[in-house]
Amino acid sequence: MSETPVITGATIAKLARGVRLREDPVRGQTVLLAPERALALDDIAVAVVKALDGERTLDAIAEEFARQFDAPKDQILGDIISFVEEFSNRRMLELRS
């Protein structure tokens, strides 16, 4: 683990240990908790985080979202990849490919 990982459609990701999704009833939102960080996520981000199950590839997830939301798959995959890149750079995900 000493090189910056490259994220592609073949990447498989899940939340790293120490990072959890939680309902926050006091503020009426869903938050992603990590050390010193609490990120309020919108519905789309919550759906992406839930889909990162450590089993499916980003490609497979994008395909499912494309069917579900009737949107172009390539665009969705691009969005998911940038989301995964951002969260991986914050060391919030575990990756395989």
Next chain:
Amino acid sequence: MTEHVSPRDVDRAARVPAPIALLAELTHRCPLACPYCSNPLELEATRSELTTEQWISVFNQAAALGVLHLHLSGGEPASRRDLVELTAAGAAAGLYTNLITSGVGLNERRIAELSDAGLDHLQLSLQGATPELADRVGGYKGGYERKIAVAQWTHAAGIPLTVNAVCHKQNMDQMADMLDLAVRLGARRIEIATVQFHGWAEKNRKALMPTREQVLRANAFVNEARKRLEGVIVIDYVPADHHSSYPKACMGGWGRTGLNITPSGRVLPCHAAESIPSLQFDSVMDRPLADIWYHGAAFNAYRGDHWMPDLCRTCERKEIDFGGCRCQAMAIAGDASATDPVCIRSPLRQTLVEQAEIDSRAEPPPFVYRSMRPAREDG
């Protein structure tokens, strides 16, 4: 301890956000004696510490109030025999539990127990990159070696690790080595924070104040390392504040994001708040936590802008830095509601910078180690 709630208080309470983080100082006991320890000069005795049940009640109240992160801190939290039980209670309340430790007092079995109890994250302090320096700063022989072992057990247990490196004149030149060590220990994150000059650190200014050259080198190093290690380790860096133009939003603003509870249950807006003599602090023994947060006098003292000097009240940055640090204003201006003397607009800025320059160039005198006064009551 009854207080009349005026309509103005209610209105103010309505605008006060719920706190996000609770720092629980479980005990002031610690085997180490760092000369910049953030604990107060008057350490609280073991016999006044809250019991297990009292802490658990505090955690439940905090969760109901909206707290998300629970920092189990000290002193050395591992000095509490009930640490595993307290961690389990925090986790059961739904809180994200983070242990802030020197590592001394932990062994492999206890770390496994903490992991089973639901500990989310562990933050390990590192006083230097070599055993000689680290043990001299911490005032504890063998501390460095124990920390390395603790990091390995933590990694083996699967608990994510942050290395906490407080930096100052005497270890700043080892920053690159501390970062390498953190990567080798498998830390996902390193927090490099320059000493804050309150309390014990204030007594050690000449031994700790970094020089301008050191600070500039450190800034450049962090910028370079962040790029090089993106995706490998996250670097959170807090530079010496008098080298910036504006103060930091201390605690994210007074009474806005977090609270601190001392071993005996006193509820503080920040760990150094007891240095402000005009404030009175409520205890969790006398009053519900939510009531203290929304209506406590100490919490409301510096919320909003009613207390601000004109300089800050009319300033466009008042919602960004909230006028800076109250404890620093107290220490340097002798008035807790003054503009933070670090601010470039403060008339005291010049004096502060000059004093820092002088202290930074001084030949470091021996450390004044943190200790119980008048004599240590326990170990």
